[in-house]
Amino acid sequence: MAEPTDLENLRRGTDLVKRGFARMQQGGVIMDVVTREQARIAEDIGAVAVMALEAVPADIRKRGGVARMPDPANVEGIIDEVSIPAMGKSRIGHRKEAEILEALGVDMIDESEVLTPADDRYHIDKREFTAPFVCGARNLQEALRRIDEGAAMIRTKGEAGTGDVNQAVHHQRNIKGAIRQLTGMNHEEREKWAREHEAPGHLVHETAEMGRLPVVNFAAGGIATPADAALMMYHGCDGIFVGSGVFGAEDPERMGTAIVDAVNDWDNPEALAQVAGAAGSGMSGESNASLPEEEQLQDRGV
Amino acid sequence: MRVAVVGVQGDVAEHVTAVERAAASRGHAVEATAVRNAGVVPDCDAVALPGGESTTISRLLHRRDIAPELVAHVEAGKPLFATCAGLIVAARDARDSRVETLDVLDVAVDRNAFGRQRDSFESRLDVAGLDDPFPAVFIRAPAVADVGPDVEVLATVDGQPVAVREGPVVGLAFHPELTDDFRLHDVALFDPLAGD
Numbered sequence: 001m002a003e004p005t006d007l008e009n010l011r012r013g014t015d016l017v018k019r020g021f022a023r024m025q026q027g028g029v030i031m032d033v034v035t036r037e038q039a040r041i042a043e044d045i046g047a048v049a050v051m052a053l054e055a056v057p058a059d060i061r062k063r064g065g066v067a068r069m070p071d072p073a074n075v076e077g078i079i080d081e082v083s084i085p086a087m088g089k090s091r092i093g094h095r096k097e098a099e100i101l102e103a104l105g106v107d108m109i110d111e112s113e114v115l116t117p118a119d120d121r122y123h124i125d126k127r128e129f130t131a132p133f134v135c136g137a138r139n140l141q142e143a144l145r146r147i148d149e150g151a152a153m154i155r156t157k158g159e160a161g162t163g164d165v166n167q168a169v170h171h172q173r174n175i176k177g178a179i180r181q182l183t184g185m186n187h188e189e190r191e192k193w194a195r196e197h198e199a200p201g202h203l204v205h206e207t208a209e210m211g212r213l214p215v216v217n218f219a220a221g222g223i224a225t226p227a228d229a230a231l232m233m234y235h236g237c238d239g240i241f242v243g244s245g246v247f248g249a250e251d252p253e254r255m256g257t258a259i260v261d262a263v264n265d266w267d268n269p270e271a272l273a274q275v276a277g278a279a280g281s282g283m284s285g286e287s288n289a290s291l292p293e294e295e296q297l298q299d300r301g302v
Numbered sequence: 303m304r305v306a307v308v309g310v311q312g313d314v315a316e317h318v319t320a321v322e323r324a325a326a327s328r329g330h331a332v333e334a335t336a337v338r339n340a341g342v343v344p345d346c347d348a349v350a351l352p353g354g355e356s357t358t359i360s361r362l363l364h365r366r367d368i369a370p371e372l373v374a375h376v377e378a379g380k381p382l383f384a385t386c387a388g389l390i391v392a393a394r395d396a397r398d399s400r401v402e403t404l405d406v407l408d409v410a411v412d413r414n415a416f417g418r419q420r421d422s423f424e425s426r427l428d429v430a431g432l433d434d435p436f437p438a439v440f441i442r443a444p445a446v447a448d449v450g451p452d453v454e455v456l457a458t459v460d461g462q463p464v465a466v467r468e469g470p471v472v473g474l475a476f477h478p479e480l481t482d483d484f485r486l487h488d489v490a491l492f493d494p495l496a497g498d
Contacts, residue, residue, distance in 0.1 A: 010423035017422045020313075020441050020480045024354050024387070027311040043400065046362065048311060048355040083400055083413060084355050085442065107419035107442070130420045264310055264338050264362060 013130035015152070021085075021108065021132050022153035022216045025049060025239055029229070029260050030218070032056050032243040035074070036081040042246070045253055046260035049085040049107070051241065052078045057114050057161030058244035058283065061295070067115040069097040075104050087134070092301035093119020102131040108153070110134045113300040114160045114243075123301060126150030136220065138171045140178035141197035142302055144207065147215055148200040154213055156237075157298040158221015161244050163285020165228040167298060168221045172235045175217065182208035221298070224249075224282040226262030226275050233266035248283035255279050305491060306346040308372070309336030310362035312354020312387060316479040317487075321350060324487040343371040348381040348491040351388030353441070353477050356413065360391050360401045369404060376406040382471045383490035389473035390444050397447070407471045408450025415445035415462065415475075427476070429465055429486070430456040437483055438464075438476040445475055470494055 011017075028048025033039045039050045054070045055063065069090050079086045085107035090097035097118070098109050111124055113136050126133040127150035136157035137143035143154045156175070158168030182190055182204065194204040206214050219232035220241035229240045240263055242256075249255035258279035265271035293299070303325070307317045318334045325332035335342060343349060349372065351359075363369040376382050384392040384407070393403050395410040416422070419442055426435035436457075446463035449455060456465035456472075464475035465486075472490035479487075 010425045012421065012423045014424055016439055016480060017424055017441065020439050020477060021419050021422060023313040023316060023480065024441055026313055026315075026354070027309070028355060028358055043357060046358050048358050083398060084357055085419065102420065105418050105420065132419065260358070260362075261365075264366070268339075 018132035018152040019215050022134070025085075025153070025218070026216055027263060028239045029256075029263055030087065030239070030241045031246050031256060032241070033078060033247070036077040038247055038252075039078045039081045039086070041253060042256065043082045043084050045256040047084060047256065048239070049087055050078060050082055051110060052086060052088045052106070053114070056244040056247060057297075058163070058248055059161075060114060061161045069094070069101065069115070072100060072104055075101065075106065079105055089115055090124070091115040092117040093122050093124060095124050098124050098129065098133075102129055106131065108132050108134055111151075111301075112136065113157055113297050117300050123149050134218070136298075136301075137175065138298055138302070139174040140207070141199040143175060143213060143217075144199040144203040147203055147213070151215065153216050153218060155218040155220040155241055158219070158223070159288045159291065160221045160297055162222045162288055162291070163224040163245065163248070163283045164222045164288045165224070165231060166222065166288045168219050168223060168232060169235060171221075171298075172219060172232065172237060175213070176236055179207060179212060183211050222288070224285055226258040226272065226279050229259045229262045230266035230272055233263055239263065244283055249280060250282075251280040255282065303330055303332045303495065304346045305332055305334045306337045306343050306349045307334055308349065308351045308359075308363070308368065308388070309338045310366065310368070311358045312352040313477070313479060314352050317350045317352045317385075320479045320484045320487045321491065324484040324492060327484065327488065328492055330492065337368065338366070340367040340371060343368060343375055346375070347495060349375055349383070350487070350491065351382060351384040351392060352479065353386030353388060356387040356390040356396065357400045359387055360403065363391065363404075364402055372404055373406055376471055379470050381491050381494045382406065383487065384471065384473045385479065386441065386443060386475060386477055389475055392471060392473055394450070395448075407466070407468050407473050408453050409446045409463075409466055409473070410448035411444045412447045413444050414442050415447075416440060416443050416459075418442060425459070427457050427459070427464070430454075431489060432485055436478070436486065437481045438478075439480045440464075440476045443475045446473075
């Protein structure tokens with residue numbers, strides 16, 4: 001047997017460890033939960049991780065007021081309840097909420113536009129944290145700015161709490177389309193693109209050379225049915241966040257199970273038909289088109 | 303030669319790339335396929351079982367009828383390379399009723415043995431059979447707690463086994479597919495097939 005390695009020469013919180021964690025979530029469904037009972041159900045129906053928050057986005061919309069990080073006692077309860085990773089949402093730019101979540105032991109922090117932003121100019125400098133972060137983006141330049149700040153995972157913003165997948169599709173098409181454009185450009189054209197879009201140059205080049213984002217890219221915001229989840233996989237997402245779509249559905253267990261299956265069967269219409277038929281009815285939702293600008297969450301933190 | 307990368311959940315694409323690189327280094331023509339349905343594993347010469355979430359992966363392997371094919375694959379003496387969550391799923395016992403294991407590797411495994419994500423780490427690791435240390439990435443990693451009589455321990459961290467071999471099965475608590483180093487893919491998947 002080889003010489004034993006001891007615990008002293010270990011490096012924690014490196015980019016590889018943070019981005020690697022995000023990679024393990026691929027092909028999975030991350031479900032929003034408000035209570036430990038919901039967390040239990042989410043793990044049982046096959047979620048890869050749970051996202052702790054104070055109220056699901058659809059309820060945050062209805063309720064109005066300031067939306068903040070979840071109650072620490074509730075986060076601890078959710079962490080204790082499940083063996084899968086537990087994530088938590090902090091407000092954009094609220095370094096202290098993020099530090100509290102990290103101290104509680106959450107496995108990933110979502111610096112999320114669904115909560116009321118604490119800073120209208122800056123996001124959290126995420127590089128200094130040991131915990132990995134996920135951030136929302138509407139397009140490639142936003143995604144690359146967040147990665148430059150240290151995000152280990154990108155998700156589409158979509159329009160959370162609506163049950164309308166339209167904006168998640170729009171954002172994913174923006175990201176993929178821009179990457180295709182960059183791939184066909186030479187060095188100076190990419191430099192110009194970076195300047196015009198206020199995107200970090202080194203990440204523009206890296207993305208163009210890889211032909212994809214350097215971190216995993218999930219779908220989020222308005223995904224309410226198995227067909228919605230399959231659609232986002234078709235658009236090249238690496239996995240799915242479901243907010244109000246599971247616990248806002250008629251039968252959360254059936255809906256959650258069906259969405260997990262749909263992510264595996266997204267390219268198999270016969271199987272998908274069976275999966276969709278077993279889901280029960282989805283959350284009622286509200287069309288994106290009817291939302292006045294001040295009620296849109298996606299324009300927060302660009 | 304055909305290699306299946308079990309693809310129901312986890313870092314599947316990374317394993318496919320590592321398998322292809324390892325094969326190319328030997329001059330093998332290998333087709334590496336991500337597998338989400340039953341019916342493919344029986345036609346494959348070797349199988350990689352990636353990292354991800356062991357609860358989700360074990361649930362999907364049984365729901366999608368891939369689990370019995372993996373058991374038959376190992377019973378036929380063909381190589382299985384199981385990393386992190388894959389190690390948990392392959393084990394005799396995950397010490398957790400939420401994971402239904404395949405019992406193709408005679409070890410008991412403790413999930414999240416090193417702690418939560420904030421405790422995840424990377425380290426150079428000495429592995430039996432490799433000349434130079436391996437860049438090992440541990441993510442909410444398990445550790446082997448109890449080793450059966452026919453299981454060889456290849457590496458340890460803090461006294462806990464993190465790499466083991468039993469016959470055609472190699473299990474790792476860490477993620478070789480997250481680095482550019484494909485030596486362990488080579489050892490686990492292609493060494494046993496070298497005589498063919």
